[in-house]
Amino acid sequence: MSSVSSYISQNPYRTLGVVANAGIKPIQKNLSKLKAFSKIGKSYSLEYDLSFLNLSDIDRSEKVLTRIENKILLDENKVKYTLFWFIENNPIDSVALNNLTKGNIEKAKEIWEKTTINKEITTKNLSAVNNLATLLLFKNLDDTKTDKLKKTDESIKELRAAIALKNSLITSLHFKDFCDVVCKGGNGLNSTDAQAFFSEEILEILSINFSNKELLKVFEGLDDNLSETLNNSLVEQPINKIKSAIKNANDKVVEDNSAGITIGKELIKNTLNDLKQIKEVLGKDDYQYQTLADRLANQIMQCGIFCFNKTHDDYKYLSSYKYALSISIESDTIQRANDCIKHCEEEKVANLCSSCNKNKVNPNNKIQTTIYKETNRTYNRVNYQRLAINIFLCNSCYHEISENSKQITYVGIGVGVLALFITLIGYNWGGWCIAGGIIGYVIGAFIGGLIYGGQEQKAIDNNKTMKEYLKKGWQTYEPQA
Numbered sequence: 001m002s003s004v005s006s007y008i009s010q011n012p013y014r015t016l017g018v019v020a021n022a023g024i025k026p027i028q029k030n031l032s033k034l035k036a037f038s039k040i041g042k043s044y045s046l047e048y049d050l051s052f053l054n055l056s057d058i059d060r061s062e063k064v065l066t067r068i069e070n071k072i073l074l075d076e077n078k079v080k081y082t083l084f085w086f087i088e089n090n091p092i093d094s095v096a097l098n099n100l101t102k103g104n105i106e107k108a109k110e111i112w113e114k115t116t117i118n119k120e121i122t123t124k125n126l127s128a129v130n131n132l133a134t135l136l137l138f139k140n141l142d143d144t145k146t147d148k149l150k151k152t153d154e155s156i157k158e159l160r161a162a163i164a165l166k167n168s169l170i171t172s173l174h175f176k177d178f179c180d181v182v183c184k185g186g187n188g189l190n191s192t193d194a195q196a197f198f199s200e201e202i203l204e205i206l207s208i209n210f211s212n213k214e215l216l217k218v219f220e221g222l223d224d225n226l227s228e229t230l231n232n233s234l235v236e237q238p239i240n241k242i243k244s245a246i247k248n249a250n251d252k253v254v255e256d257n258s259a260g261i262t263i264g265k266e267l268i269k270n271t272l273n274d275l276k277q278i279k280e281v282l283g284k285d286d287y288q289y290q291t292l293a294d295r296l297a298n299q300i301m302q303c304g305i306f307c308f309n310k311t312h313d314d315y316k317y318l319s320s321y322k323y324a325l326s327i328s329i330e331s332d333t334i335q336r337a338n339d340c341i342k343h344c345e346e347e348k349v350a351n352l353c354s355s356c357n358k359n360k361v362n363p364n365n366k367i368q369t370t371i372y373k374e375t376n377r378t379y380n381r382v383n384y385q386r387l388a389i390n391i392f393l394c395n396s397c398y399h400e401i402s403e404n405s406k407q408i409t410y411v412g413i414g415v416g417v418l419a420l421f422i423t424l425i426g427y428n429w430g431g432w433c434i435a436g437g438i439i440g441y442v443i444g445a446f447i448g449g450l451i452y453g454g455q456e457q458k459a460i461d462n463n464k465t466m467k468e469y470l471k472k473g474w475q476t477y478e479p480q481a
Helices: 005-006 012-016 024-039 060-071 075-082 091-101 105-114 126-137 155-170 175-183 192-207 212-221 226-253 257-282 285-312 315-327 331-350 397-426 428-452 454-462 464-471
Strands: 368-375 382-392
Touching: 005 192, 012 024, 012 060, 024 060, 024 257, 075 175, 075 192, 091 105, 091 126, 105 126, 126 155, 126 175, 155 175, 155 192, 155 212, 155 226, 192 212, 192 226, 192 285, 212 226, 212 257, 226 257, 226 285, 226 454, 257 315, 285 315, 285 331, 315 331, 368 454, 368 464, 382 464
Parallel strands: none
Antiparallel strands: 368 382
16 A cells, blocks of 8 residues: 555545544544454445545455554644645535535535635634645546546646645644644644645656646646745755765776776766756756756766876766766856866867778777978088878788788799890890899889879878878978978
8 A cells, every 4th residue: 555545545534434523432432343344254334435536445454443542642643644634624525525425525524615715824724724725626527436646637726725724724823722622632733743744645646646846837827835845845866866876976987997987987877867857956147956956967977077187088988077077057067077078078179090990999900101391401402300100000901901012922932033034035134034023013013003002191181180280381201302
């Protein structure tokens, strides 16, 4: 049995078929009858079943009946259950309840409204306030009989009125008098605890099928203090969940820096909906939301920073840095996020294979080229610097370029051998044959380079380091005098 059901459809007073301030005798009388019928496997209906209000069927099994008295044994519990039930404190209540048990819902509502609408709460009408609020709540249960409330405009209006009435009773100077009626002079429940209980319970009831956005609509126009209480209750759990997730992520990444990307992405996933809920309820300008959003953003960034410092690789975390920026509020947090994004983008370009421009380079895969920079020139002499540049490639491109290099060599050898035989036939002299073979190899290698060398040259030309050097006056060919 859920907490919601235990206060509405399975409310002990409904199960016993009595008003909440009934004496011991009517309670014991009904309890005895119900137990007797339960033992022989039969049901027994009572006038306060009120099933026409879309309340679900009552569980009156022997097991439930055995425990039912304990639920209303404490004065505190009596008050809690009464806040979701009816009391009979005067002739007006008697008339209204008589109409209600016969199914005349609107008539009962009209009787209680006459003594409550636009009137202060007194000892004479406090029961009417409680009863009218309970009726407004119950009459808006939907026909699924699962303690879900309707969401039509009219229903929301009445639900808002029910919450306002209960709150006005709980916070009134006569709430102690209300408790005295229920507990027959017992301790009851103080106003602060009662308001906390009712706020928590009404939220649980509404949250069965109301979204956060819809709940905010229900709370519109309520007393400021009540709205604040309800809103704080609505975000208390997601705030605690986010704080816990931040601490958990921090502990994990401190222990294993290299797992920072995985930990950070998990942190985003685990807090996405909760942060959205807090923002919907409190608003972006709320200090509590802003503080939490910045704290979360900083932890997301820290996960990426830890990982980069350990592995020198965080380019797959770029979208996470951008998400951190999107939730950042304070200027320092925004600047930090922008710095992380800039650094990550630069690293991504630096570590991107310049041949395919999409895969990450492998430091073990490199080709080398030489560049030159002229330092001094006379009419018959030129001085220059020479610098070897390493070009790093991804596994796929490196393998392909390596295979192309072999093809260039094969073409060179093939043309060289062909030239050697041609020279041998034409000149029949070993010296000319060797020279022809060498020339043929050079020509063949040149032709092979034209055919198979394009990808390697593309990798060299597109390399970021190479481009920077060329901008500074370096060149790819050796200067000639």
